[in-house]
Amino acid sequence: xxxxxxxxxxxxxxxxxxxxxxxxxxxxxQEKKSPLSPKAKALLLIALFxxxxxxxxxxFEWGPAAGPKPITFMVPMRDGVKxxxxxxxxxxxxxxxxxxxxxPYGKDSDxxxxxxxxxxxxxVTQDFRGCHDSGGVYDAWGTDAQDALDTVNWMKTQxxxxxxxxxxxxxxxxxxQYMQVQAQPNIACQMIMVGTPDLYSIALFQGGxxxxxxxxxxxxxxxxxxxxxxxxxHPLSNDAFAAARRIDDNEWQYVxxxxxxxxxxxxxxxxxxxxxFMGYQYKGGQGGAGQSRxxxxxxxxxxxxxxxxxxxxxxxxxxxxxxxxxxxxxxxxAEKLLKTMQYGDFRTAxxxxxxxxxxxxxxxxxxxxxxxxxxxxVPYSNQTWYFHTDGVLNQTAPSSNSNQSYVFDPKNPVxxxxxxxxxxxxxxxxxxxxxxxxxSDILHFDTSISTPLLITGRMWVHLFIASNCTDTDFTVKLSxxxxxxxxxNIADGIIRIRSRLGQDQAVLMDGSGANVYxxxxxxxxTSYVFxxxxxMRISVSSSNYPRFDxxxxxxxxxxxxxxxxxxxxxxxxxxxxxTNASAILxxxxxxxxxxx
Numbered sequence: 137x138x139x140x141x142x143x144x145x146x147x148x149x150x151x152x153x154x155x156x157x158x159x160x161x162x163x164x165x166q167e168k169k170s171p172l173s174p175k176a177k178a179l180l181l182i183a184l185f186x187x188x189x190x191x192x193x194x195x196f197e198w199g200p201a202a203g204p205k206p207i208t209f210m211v212p213m214r215d216g217v218k219x220x221x222x223x224x225x226x227x228x229x230x231x232x233x234x235x236x237x238x239x240p241y242g243k244d245s246d247x248x249x250x251x252x253x254x255x256x257x258x259x260v261t262q263d264f265r266g267c268h269d270s271g272g273v274y275d276a277w278g279t280d281a282q283d284a285l286d287t288v289n290w291m292k293t294q295x296x297x298x299x300x301x302x303x304x305x306x307x308x309x310x311x312x313q314y315m316q317v318q319a320q321p322n323i324a325c326q327m328i329m330v331g332t333p334d335l336y337s338i339a340l341f342q343g344g345x346x347x348x349x350x351x352x353x354x355x356x357x358x359x360x361x362x363x364x365x366x367x368x369x370h371p372l373s374n375d376a377f378a379a380a381r382r383i384d385d386n387e388w389q390y391v392x393x394x395x396x397x398x399x400x401x402x403x404x405x406x407x408x409x410x411x412x413f414m415g416y417q418y419k420g421g422q423g424g425a426g427q428s429r430x431x432x433x434x435x436x437x438x439x440x441x442x443x444x445x446x447x448x449x450x451x452x453x454x455x456x457x458x459x460x461x462x463x464x465x466x467x468x469x470a471e472k473l474l475k476t477m478q479y480g481d482f483r484t485a486x487x488x489x490x491x492x493x494x495x496x497x498x499x500x501x502x503x504x505x506x507x508x509x510x511x512x513x514v515p516y517s518n519q520t521w522y523f524h525t526d527g528v529l530n531q532t533a534p535s536s537n538s539n540q541s542y543v544f545d546p547k548n549p550v551x552x553x554x555x556x557x558x559x560x561x562x563x564x565x566x567x568x569x570x571x572x573x574x575x576s577d578i579l580h581f582d583t584s585i586s587t588p589l590l591i592t593g594r595m596w597v598h599l600f601i602a603s604n605c606t607d608t609d610f611t612v613k614l615s616x617x618x619x620x621x622x623x624x625n626i627a628d629g630i631i632r633i634r635s636r637l638g639q640d641q642a643v644l645m646d647g648s649g650a651n652v653y654x655x656x657x658x659x660x661x662t663s664y665v666f667x668x669x670x671x672m673r674i675s676v677s678s679s680n681y682p683r684f685d686x687x688x689x690x691x692x693x694x695x696x697x698x699x700x701x702x703x704x705x706x707x708x709x710x711x712x713x714x715t716n717a718s719a720i721l722x723x724x725x726x727x728x729x730x731x732x
Contacts, residue, residue, distance in 0.1 A: 306331065
């Protein structure tokens with residue numbers, strides 16, 4: 137085969153998410169006990185993540201259960217659209233600081249966030265445009281920056297607002313906080329959970345492939361499934377549609393406030409949370425740079441999962457205590473909103489707190505524990521593990537030319553079982569054998585682990601491929617095979633080959649099957665220990681459905697695939713040779729974790 141390419145493929149060094157200098161680890165200072173009771177803390181965090189905030193009237197009387205009552209305003213935006221906004225104010229004449237909470241789920245769907253009101257903080261909650269009681273047409277964060285700015289400008293005309301405000305929320309309510317960076321110069325503090333500062337590459341087109349299970353299912357769930365086809369009118373990252381839904385590199389400087397970023401290794405926005413922290417921490421402006429805190433746990437999208445304490449089919453120990461995280465938040469919000477240090481200094485917390493996952497059947501001091509670091513990523517070096525035609529995975533490059541091929545039929549895709557998904561019943565680590573065994577379109581590469589292997593950071597797979605189609609997909613999955621045979625997924629990724637040179641362009645292959653193309657697959661990040669006696673497995677295929685919509689293999693423009701979409705089978709080849717050596721790059725920390 138002949139290697140051909142017309143430009144450099146997308147690779148780790150070209151991805152903004154990891155273009156930050158390595159720094160040394162450091163431990164954290166012991167935290168003071170928080171003044172809030174455990175019950176109050178639990179209620180507050182649940183309110184922050186799981187439920188929308190509500191607001192209270194100017195003067196109020198606490199009811200026996202419901203608490204204060206909100207007053208609703210229809211706040212005008214610059215284009216005349218009015219957004220339904222509830223305001224909850226503490227007792228007294230004020231003026232007060234505000235926590236702004238914007239949501240597509242209903243501004244009055246829960247009363248949990250009134251916890252803030254008793255601390256003399258007003259709550260302002262607002263329905264996204266086109267959602268619930270708000271006017272306008274839903275546009276999936278397209279006007280979030282200007283709508284939030286218009287709302288804050290309206291707040292400034294109200295006698296109960298003292299001009300100081302913070303934001304909080306998780307998921308969609310976390311994404312909107314990131315989007316506000318484009319227009320908000322005066323935020324005091326933020327708490328952002330399971331969100332992303334780049335909706336396009338994290339939530340819509342991961343690796344250039346439609347993120348179907350996330351985007352389509354979520355839009356259907358909030359009653360705006362009709363917006364999903366609109367996404368496909370803007371398949372490139374250099375489109376204005378994409379730019380309006382991300383923080384661009386030159387915009388991080390607008391961050392001049394501290395923030396707490398919380399995410400999970402199995403969350404659908406996990407890399408987005410990491411990218412958001414790094415952008416704020418290392419590229420923020422004065423008052424923002426160095427003032428963020430990051431917490432990454434062994435969680436799916438519901439974070440602490442207090443109810444059943446499991447992540448997929450696994451239960452990681454000591455992973456649901458919320459007091460540490462709430463302590464950071466209350467210190468930050470008290471200082472910035474109430475101008476008091478009585479709760480302590482959030483800066484005494486480690487910059488990065490992360491959970492090192494590992495074998496759940498073996499007790500060890502080296503995994504299933506919380507660790508701290510001064511920076512993310514922690515200092516590391518990449519270990520290169522090469523694929524071989526006999527299914528072997530090792531650190532020796534192939535010595536001869538070889539390859540393996542399979543037929544990918546879009547009408548018979550590999551089914552999604554777990555992973556970084558939004559869907560409640562299909563996320564986190566699952567035994568992959570039910571969806572992988574017996575298939576001829578998955579290539580497995582294994583290595584037995586004799587000494588525990590820790591990886592922490594972002595993982596990339598360097599592929600050399602060929603195909604008889606002008607466009608196709610390649611998927612890669614990293615798994616841990618337990619001694620009993622269970623194959624538990626850790627991370628996965630995808631590349632739509634037309635996007636191999638970057639998601640700002642679509643470059644098809646020649647479809648001859650004779651030429652070799654280079655591509656990088658981003659598996660995002662993790663912190664995981666492969667225990668001795670386990671097997672590390674890499675699985676290469678061309679589909680992971682419905683996590684990602686299938687590629688019809690025709691080279692046609694990207695649109696949702698349905699029963700009437702023309703498809704063809706692809707004869708896809710993975711090349712493994714001395715000059716075109718397909719491999720995975722695993723980040724191995726330079727030192728042992730600093731455990732808490």
